[in-house]
Amino acid sequence: MDTLARRPLRADARRNRERVLKAAQVAFAERGHDAQMDDVARRAGVGVGTVYRHFPTKEALVEALATDRFERILAAGREALEAPDPWDGFTGALMAGAELTASDRSFSEIVGELTGPMPVPEPLLKELYDVYGELMRRAQTAGQLRSDLVLDDIPMIMCGIGIGARKTHECPQAWRRHAAILIDGLRASGASAPLPS
C-alpha cells in the first residue's frame, strides 16, 4: 500500500475524474459490462487517455463504481437503523438494497454472477455485515422476523429481488410485488417450517 502522501490532484484533473466517474456510472448502469471505454470518455467529454490516467483498466473503473454502490447500500442500512420499528428498518433496508441493485446493470451483473469474489474492500464488507446483522438481530429479537434466517441469506435475497426487478414488465413497479411476497415469507408468523439447513 502506498503510505506516501501524494500531492493533491491538479484542479482540472480533479474535475475530470469526477466527470469520468459520473459518465461511467451512467454508461455502466445502462449497458453493463458492454459499455465501452470510448463511450465513457465521450460522455465525460474527455479523451480516452484521460479515462486511463484516472483508472488504469476498465476493471478498475468498474470496481470503483461497485464500491460506490456498496457504500450506498451500507448507507441505506445505517439509515434503516434509525427506524423506530425494527421490522420496518429491516425490510426497508432490504428494499433499498434491491432497488440499488436493480437500477445498475453493471452492479447487478457483478452481484448476480458467481464468477470470483465480489470486488468489495474488506473493511467495507465487514461494515455491511455489521450493519445488516444488527438490523436482522433487532427484528428477530422483536419477534417479527423469522428466527431461522441467517446473515448469509441476506445477499441472496437482496440479489434475488434486485435481479428480478431488472426484468422490465409492462409495469415497472412489478418488482414490488415480488418483494412483498418475499417479505411476507420472512415474517416470523409466516414460517410454515424451519428453513432447510
Added chain:
Amino acid sequence: MDTLARRPLRADARRNRERVLKAAQVAFAERGHDAQMDDVARRAGVGVGTVYRHFPTKEALVEALATDRFERILAAGREALEAPDPWDGFTGALMAGAELTASDRSFSEIVGELTGPMPVPEPLLKELYDVYGELMRRAQTAGQLRSDLVLDDIPMIMCGIGIGARKTHECPQAWRRHAAILIDGLRASGASAPLPS
C-alpha cells in the same frame, strides 16, 4: 417461413449436429456468453466450420439452447400437473424451473437480463403460459396459493430464485432456503396484505 420439406440430413451431419448441441450445452452452461465458438467446436470434436454449418451465428446457437431449456421448464410444468396436491404441483414446478435456470449460466444470463425480448418461439411461450397458468389456478382454487398472485409474477419469481441460486455459497443448497422463504410468502395463509398493483 420455409414450407419446403427439406431432404433429411446426411447421417454424419445429423450426428455432428447432435455433438455440437451437446458440446454447446456444456460450454454455455459453464461459461455463459463468454464461451467461444472455437471451444464448442473443440469439445464437439469438429471444426468451427461445421458448427457454423448447423448454426449460422453464435446467437442462433444460444437461442437453440435456450429453447431447449424452456422446453424442459414446460415439461416440468406438465409433470407437475400430475401431482395429486395442487400446492405441491405449483411449488414443485417453481422449484424445478428455478433449478433449471440456476444450472445454466447462459440461460440465466438471458432470462436475467432485460435486454430485448426473450428468445422463445411464440407457440412455446403460449404453452408455458397455459401450463403454468393452470398450475396457478388450481392452487388458488384450492385456497392454498394467495389469490392476488398473477401469471406475470411467475417469471420474475422463478428467475429471482434461480439467479440467487447461482451465487455459490459455501453451501450449494443455500438457494433452497431462499426458495422456502419465498414459497412461505406465496401461501394464502401467509399474505399480510394484498400485493401492490
Added chain:
DNA sequence: AACGATACGGAATTGACGTTCCGTTTGTCA
C-alpha cells in the same frame, strides 16, 4: 465403382474493443 451433392476442417479474414504512446495543452508556483 463412380459421380454428384453434402458436409467437413481449419487457416485466413474482419471487426470490435481495450490499452498504449507521444506530441500538445494547461495549471501551478516562483
Added chain:
DNA sequence: TGACAAACGGAACGTCAATTCCGTATCGTT
C-alpha cells in the same frame, strides 16, 4: 510571466473472438 511538471486528446496498436472461404473428404445413389 516564464518554466516545468502534470494532465490531456486521440490516433495507432495489439489482441481476441466471430465469421467466412474454399480445397478436401464423405455419403448416398445409380
